[in-house]
Each structure stands twice: as C-alpha cells, then as structure tokens.
Amino acid sequence: MPAEIRDSLLRLLNATGPSGFETAAAAVWREIAGGFADRVWGDVNGNSFAEIGSEKTPTVMLAGHIDEIGLMVHHVDDEGFLWVQSVGGWDPQVLVGQRVEILTEAGTVAGVVGRKAIHLIRRDDSDKAVKLKDLWIDIGAADGDEARSRVAIGDVATIASATLELSAGLVAARSIDNRVGAAVVLEALRLAKEQGCEAHVVAVATVQEEIGYVAGGGARTGAYGLDPQLGIVVDVTHATDHPSVDRKEHGDIRIGAGPVLGRGAAINPVIFERLRAAAREREMNLQIQALPAMTGTDADAVRMSRAGVAAGLVSVPNRYMHSPNQLVSIDDVQQSAELIAAFLSELEPDVELLPL
Numbered sequence: 001m002p003a004e005i006r007d008s009l010l011r012l013l014n015a016t017g018p019s020g021f022e023t024a025a026a027a028v029w030r031e032i033a034g035g036f037a038d039r040v041w042g043d044v045n046g047n048s049f050a051e052i053g054s055e056k057t058p059t060v061m062l063a064g065h066i067d068e069i070g071l072m073v074h075h076v077d078d079e080g081f082l083w084v085q086s087v088g089g090w091d092p093q094v095l096v097g098q099r100v101e102i103l104t105e106a107g108t109v110a111g112v113v114g115r116k117a118i119h120l121i122r123r124d125d126s127d128k129a130v131k132l133k134d135l136w137i138d139i140g141a142a143d144g145d146e147a148r149s150r151v152a153i154g155d156v157a158t159i160a161s162a163t164l165e166l167s168a169g170l171v172a173a174r175s176i177d178n179r180v181g182a183a184v185v186l187e188a189l190r191l192a193k194e195q196g197c198e199a200h201v202v203a204v205a206t207v208q209e210e211i212g213y214v215a216g217g218g219a220r221t222g223a224y225g226l227d228p229q230l231g232i233v234v235d236v237t238h239a240t241d242h243p244s245v246d247r248k249e250h251g252d253i254r255i256g257a258g259p260v261l262g263r264g265a266a267i268n269p270v271i272f273e274r275l276r277a278a279a280r281e282r283e284m285n286l287q288i289q290a291l292p293a294m295t296g297t298d299a300d301a302v303r304m305s306r307a308g309v310a311a312g313l314v315s316v317p318n319r320y321m322h323s324p325n326q327l328v329s330i331d332d333v334q335q336s337a338e339l340i341a342a343f344l345s346e347l348e349p350d351v352e353l354l355p356l
C-alpha cells in the first residue's frame with residue numbers, strides 16, 4: 001500500500017463518527033477526496049460524495065459507510081454517573097473496563113466504563129453475561145450537577161483507543177467497521193481516475209448504516225439522489241480464521257486472503273461475474289461468500305432504490321467485528337480498491353446488467 005493511502009486509512013480510522021454524528025470522519029474523507037476528485041459535496045443526511053467523469057455513462061455508485069457503533073448518554077444520575085444506550089449493535093461484554101471519549105459541545109470528555117468489581121458480584125451472578133443496563137460511564141464528576149455541566153443528554157461516545165499496527169500489515173482499531181469501506185471506495189475512485197476510467201463514478205461515504213436496518217440509512221437516500229445504473233458496496237465481513245468459530249456454519253473467510261465477493265439473491269449476477277473475471281485476469285486474491293438472502297449491508301438499500309439498482313458487494317475480512325480491536329489486513333484493503341478499479345476500467349457505456 002502506498003504511504004499516502006496508508007496515511008489516509010489511519011487518519012480515517014482515528015476520526016470519530018458514531019451513527020448520526022459522522023461529521024468529524026466525513027470531514028477527513030471529504031478533505032482527502034478534494035485532493036483528486038472533480039467535485040466533492042454532501043447531502044442533508046450527512047452523506048459525502050466524490051465524483052469523476054460526470055458527463056460519462058453509466059453512473060456507478062461506490063458506497064462505503066463511514067459511521068461506526070457508539071454509545072449515547074440518556075441519563076445522568078444525581079451521583080454523577082452516566083447511563084447510556086447503544087448506537088448500533090454492541091456485545092456489552094467488550095465494553096467492560098474500556099475507556100471512552102464523549103463528544104460534547106465543548107470538546108471531548110474522558111470517561112471509563114464502570115462495573116461492580118468481581119469481589120462484589122454474587123457468585124451465582126458472576127457467570128451471567130453483562131447487560132448494557134448494568135454498566136455506567138464514570139467521568140470523575142463529584143455529583144449530578146457537575147456531570148450535567150460537562151455532558152448533555154444525547155451526547156455520543158466512542159471507545160478511546162489508538163489504531164494499532166500489528167505484525168504482517170495487520171491493523172487493529174475500533175472503527176474498522178466500516179471506516180475501511182469508506183477508505184476503499186475513495187482509493188478505488190482515485191485509481192479509476194488515474195487509470196482513465198470511462199464511466200461516471202461517484203464514491204459515497206454513507207451515514208447511519210449501523211442503525212439503518214432495513215431502511216438502509218444514508219445509502220438509501222444517497223442512491224435515490226444519484227440514480228446510478230449500478231452500485232458497488234464495500235463493507236467488512238466476518239473473518240472466520242480464529243479460534244471457536246465453526247466454518248461449517250459460517251464459511252471460510254481469511255484475513256490476508258484478499259477481498260471477499262458476495263454472491264446471492266441481492267447481488268446482481270453480471271456485476272458478480274465481472275468482478276470475479278477482473279480478479280482472475282489479474283491473478284488477484286479473491287474469496288467468495290454465499291449470501292442467500294439479504295446482505296445486511298448498504299447493498300440491500302442500494303439495490304432497492306427506485307426501480308432497482310444492480311448491486312455488487314466487496315467485503316474486507318475483519319476479525320472481532322463490533323469490538324474495540326477489530327482487525328484487518330492492509331493488503332486486503334488495498335486489493336479491494338484495486339479490484340473495483342479494475343472492474344471500472346472494463347465498463348462500457350451501455351453495459352447490460354439484466355440477469356440472464
């Protein structure tokens with residue numbers, strides 16, 4: 001991965017952006033996009049767009065959601081402790097003992113996630129899974145008034161953690177899902193421009209995927225506004241190459257083995273075949289993932305936009321999804337961008353996308 005792109009990825013990973021509060025991460029994305037895109041803009045929901053080849057056809061939407069899961073303060077008690085709701089899907093077990101950063105009007109407030117010490121937990125309760133309602137955030141406030149002067153109801157928080165580069169090009173960060181996808185679509189756009197792509201391509205850093213469920217978050221309105229002929233969504237998927245996961249149940253997806261192509265009902269077969277052919281021609285690493293129904297990603301929203309959009313899904317293998325230390329291979333990130341750029345370079349203006 002060129003140093004410049006590695007730098008972009010790390011900048012994006014370190015920015016904050018819980019669903020509905022993506023502006024810091026989006027500002028980084030738009031600044032990087034401004035370095036090469038023909039036009040960069042945003043919409044009322046917070047989506048960010050970067051475009052090349054506006055006069056050409058077809059219109060291709062590349063979507064990577066830029067939001068991450070977080071916590072939202074919903075109650076401050078009279079002792080000064082903060083009680084939170086989940087922004088997206090947390091396993092509360094991974095929150096125990098974490099440090100957090102609360103994003104307030106006056107800046108960042110540091111806090112720690114509190115839980116009763118092991119000595120104080122009744123023996124018959126100690127083997128039960130902890131619930132979010134059993135956890136609180138301690139900001140060191142003397143009482144409720146002091147806490148309320150520093151933090152407001154509706155402020156959001158992220159885990160406080162610096163991105164960590166492990167050996168063999170592996171990166172651990174709390175925001176991998178899906179800052180990585182937002183970085184891939186931007187890098188794919190940059191490569192497409194560099195390679196003289198003959199299509200109208202718009203990379204989109206979509207918002208609110210983690211809370212979008214079937215409504216589709218920002219990808220839904222983003223796709224409606226762009227009205228593309230085809231969309232490629234980039235997200236992370238579960239790597240199953242670690243202990244205690246059953247590959248008979250979850251498939252065989254490995255970190256460092258290349259991008260993962262989704263195949264199934266939600267995926268346009270022409271886009272799937274073309275992406276696979278582009279990888280084969282170039283002898284790129286590729287993994288295939290079976291998706292018999294919905295994908296659980298922005299691809300579901302993009303494909304259901306207007307009268308339907310031909311959608312593809314490229315995923316980056318990720319260990320420890322929705323934890324403070326999600327883990328991906330930088331090579332997989334770069335190869336995902338290269339694969340999409342290769343696909344774009346072979347796209348003809350009147351590409352036929354109907355399933356045969």
Ligand SMILES: [Zn+2]
Nearest residue numbers: 177178210322
């Ligand atoms: Zn997620």
